[in-house]
Amino acid sequence: MAKLPVSIDKIIEQFGPSLNYAPKDGFTGRDEPDEVVNTHCCFCGMQCGIKLLVKENKVVGFDPWMEFPFNEGRLCPKGVQRYLQNNHPDRILNPLQRVEGKGFEPISWDSAMDKTITEIKRIQEKYGKDAFSMLSGVSLTNEKSYLVGKFARVALKTKNLDYNGRLCMVSAGAGNKKAFGLDRASNNYSDLEYAEVIIVAGANISETFPTLTHWIWKARDRGAKLIVIDPRVIPLARTADIHLDVKPGTDSALYGAMLKYLVDNDMLDHDFIDNYTSGFQDTIDAVKDYTLEWAEEITGIQKEKIKAAAELWGKAKTSFLLHARGIEHHSKGVDNVLGCINLVLATGRIGKPYCGYGTITGQGNGQGGREHGHKCDQLPGNRDIENPEHRKYISEVWGIDEKDLPGKGLSAYEIIEAIHRGEIKGLLSICFNPLVSLPNSNYVREALEKLEYYVCIDFFLNETARHADIILAGSLQEEEEGTTTSAEGRVIRIRQAVTPPGDARTDTSIILELAERLGVKDKFTYDNSETIFNELRVASKGGTADYYGITYKRIEDNMGVFWPCPSEDHPGTPRLWEDKKFKTPDGKAHFNPAPYKLPGEVTDEAYPITLTTGRVVSQYLSGTQTRRIGKLVDQFPEPLLEIHPEMAEKYNIKQRELVKVSTRRGEGIFPANIVETIRKDTVFIPYHWPGQKSANLLTPGTLDPISKIPEFKVSACKLEPLNEIAPLGTESKAYASI
C-alpha cells in the first residue's frame, strides 16, 4: 500500500540492486560441479539452450549446450552471466511485510498468507470481486501462465487479470489473428538461411536477440539481401543492402507505399492472392494515393531508397520478414503489423520453404505466455473469453459453472488507470515491474500509492515491489520444472537445477496455497509441473494454440516440439500454412487495410523533438535481474541519450553533457552520447532503468485501440543541456538510483 515505508536509499541498502560479480563461494569454490543441467536461458524469446553447473544446490557457472539446435552453444552476454542471479545477495529469502518507518521485515509464511487472504476477502466483499486485480508476467513458464489464468478466474474470481506481454508483442498477436487467425511466427528460424531477401523492421536484433544474428549472417553468406528498417543504424544495419531510417511513428506509410509500388509494377503473386486470400481490393484501395514522393515526405526516407527496397522485396523468390517492438509499440501497432503482413501476402511468400514472417518475442516466454489465458480477454489455447463455446469448454475442464467464469477484464495499463480512478483497490502481481516498464511512471507510482492492498510474488525486491504490503518470496526460473515456447514456436523444457534458497518457495506452491486458502483446493490438485502441463494440454485441445500432442517426454526426446501439435502422433508444426488453410473463419489469409495515421503525440513548438526508446545488449526489460549482475551493469551502466551531431550542435550539447529531457509527462536527466547513427530529428533512450534515469518517465500512455499496447516508441520532447559533464558511467550512481 501506498508510499514507501522508508527512504529509497534504505531499501536499496537492504535489497539492492547490488552488483554480483562471482558465485556465492567465489570461483575457487566451484571445482567439479555435482550436476550439469540442460535447460534454457531465462531471458529473451530466443530461449537459448544452456547448461547450468550446479554445486551444493547452487548454480555456480554455465557451459555451452552445443547440441541444442537453435543456438548450438551460442549465447549473448546476458546468457553468459545469468548464473549469477542464483544465490544473489539481494535475493528475497523470506516473506516480507511492510512496516511503516522501518522498511520490510520478515514474517512467517502463515502470517503472510493470512494477511493476504484477509485483505483479498475484505476488498472483494466491500467493493466487488473485480476490485481485486492481478498482473502477471511472461518470464513465467507455460505451466505458471496457465495456473495464473485459472487462479485469477477460479480462485480470485476477478476479471481484471492481465500480463506484461501487453507491453511486448500484443500488436503482433492482434495482427496475426486478423490476418491468419492464429498468433505465432510462421516459421522456425532455420528457414532464414536460404531466404533471398530479409526485411528486419523495428527489431534491434543484434542487441536484443543476439543469437538470432547468426541466422541472418548465415543467409548473408548465401547472398541474401538485407533491408533494415529502423530510425537508428543498429549494428545489424552495418552491412545491410538498404537501411531505411524511418521517422518514428510513420512505419505504416512506408509499408503502404511499398505495397502500392508492388501493385503498380505488378510484383504480385496473383495465384496466391486469388485463391488463398481475401480483402485484397480494399487494402490496395487504401494505399492508392501512397506515392513514393508522399512516403518520402511522411517517413523522411529518400524515395529512391523506398523504391529500391520495394524492388528487392518484389522480385525475390524467397523472403523473410521479421519485426519486433520498433513497429509494435505504437498507438497503431496493429496497423503497422498488418502493413508488414500485407507485403508478405501480396507476394505470396508464406507457407513455403525459406519463406516466412514473424514477430520476435522479447520476453523469455513471450510466445507461450500469450497462449494459456493470463491475458484479460483470453482463455487457454488462445481461446476467446467472450466466445460462449470457448467459455463452455474451459469451464468444463476447470470443473466450474460457466456463469461463474468472469468475462473480459481490463488490460495492464487500463488496470493502472482503474486503480487511479479508485475502482480497483487491490493488486496481486507476479513477475511484473510496472513502475519501470509501463509508460508514464509518475502516473503509475500515484496509482500504486492509492492501492488499499498490494501483494507481490517475486524473488528480488524490484522497484514496484517496494510499494507492496506483503512480498511472497518466489522462485527463479531454474528453481522449477516447466516448459516455455521460444519465439519460433518451439516448446522446450525448463529444468529445475536447484531448489529455492532460504525460506523462499516455488511460485507454483505459493499460488496453490493461495487457491487452497481461498477455498478452491479441489480445483487445484496437482502433483507437479507435469500434471499442470497435462491439464494445459487438454485445455488447449482444439484451440488455435493446440498443445495437446506435446508431452514432456516428446519435448525431451526431440529437443522441443513446435505447436500446433494436436495429437501425440503429430510431428508438430515448424512451418505454418504449408496447406494454405488459414485459421480465419473463411479459411483464407486476410489482407487488412492499414492506412497511415498520426501517432498519439506529434512534435510541436514546445516539444519539437521525437523521442524513441529501446534496449541495450547487456540489460533485460525492467532490469530486475540484469541490473544486479556486475559485468552486465559495467558494460552499460546507465541510460545514455543518443543524439545526432547536428542536433547536438543546434542545442549546444557536448559529449557526455547532462541533458534534461522533458515531455508532457515528466523529465529525466541523461548524459548525451553524440552519434551519427541516429536520425537528425530523433533522440533515443534505452528504457531498462528506474527513477530519474527512467525513459518511461517521458513516454505517453496512448494505447493502440485494438491491442492496448502503449506507444513507447513516439514521444514529443524538448532538450536542455545542463552545462555539466557527467562522471564516467561506472562512477555515476546509475545502478543504485531510485
Next chain:
Amino acid sequence: MSNYTTFNRNEEFFVDMQRCIGCKACEMACAECETNGHDSMIHVNYVERSTTIQTTVQVCMHCEDPVCANVCPADAISKDEFGIVHTANTERCIGCSNCVMACPFGVPKKIEEYDLMMKCTMCYDRTSVGKKPMCATVCPSGALFYGTKEEIKEMRPNSSPVNTFVFGKEVVNTKVNIMMPKGSTELIIY
C-alpha cells in the same frame, strides 16, 4: 601431459569482423575460464562509436613464430606442439612487458595485480579435452568460430580464411584465421 590430450589438430580458429556486433559475450565467457584468473583474454573495441557501430575483436593469433616468445628474456612464453602460444609461465615471468610491446597484434596484457603477462591460450583447458574455446562457442553472431577448414568453407562460401599478415617487410603467419572477401590470401597492414 600432451599424450593425454584429445586436442583436435584439424580444428582452427576463424575470426570474421564483419559479423561482430560488439556484444562482449566473448569477453564475459573468456573470463569464466578457470585458467584466466577471471580476466578476459579477448578484447572487443568500438572502432569509433560516434560515427559507426563497427566493432573489432582481438584474440591471440597464435603466431607460427611468436615474437612475444622470441623477445621474452625469461623464456616464460612457450609454444606447444599444437601451435598454441601459452600464457607466461608464472614462475619465470618477470613482468618486463617486452612481449606486450613486441606483439604486432597487441595481444599480451601485463596484469598488474599478479605482475604477470597473461594472454589467450586458446582455452587449452577446454581444447585439450575436445571442447571448443569458450569465446568462439558463445559468440552469438558467429564472428568467432572454431572448427575445421571444410566447415568454414561450407558455411561461408563468399569468404576466404587468411592467416598471413604483412606488416611492412615483416610477414607473420598465424594459427588463427581472419575471414576476408573470397579469394584473399593475405592481409596487408600498413
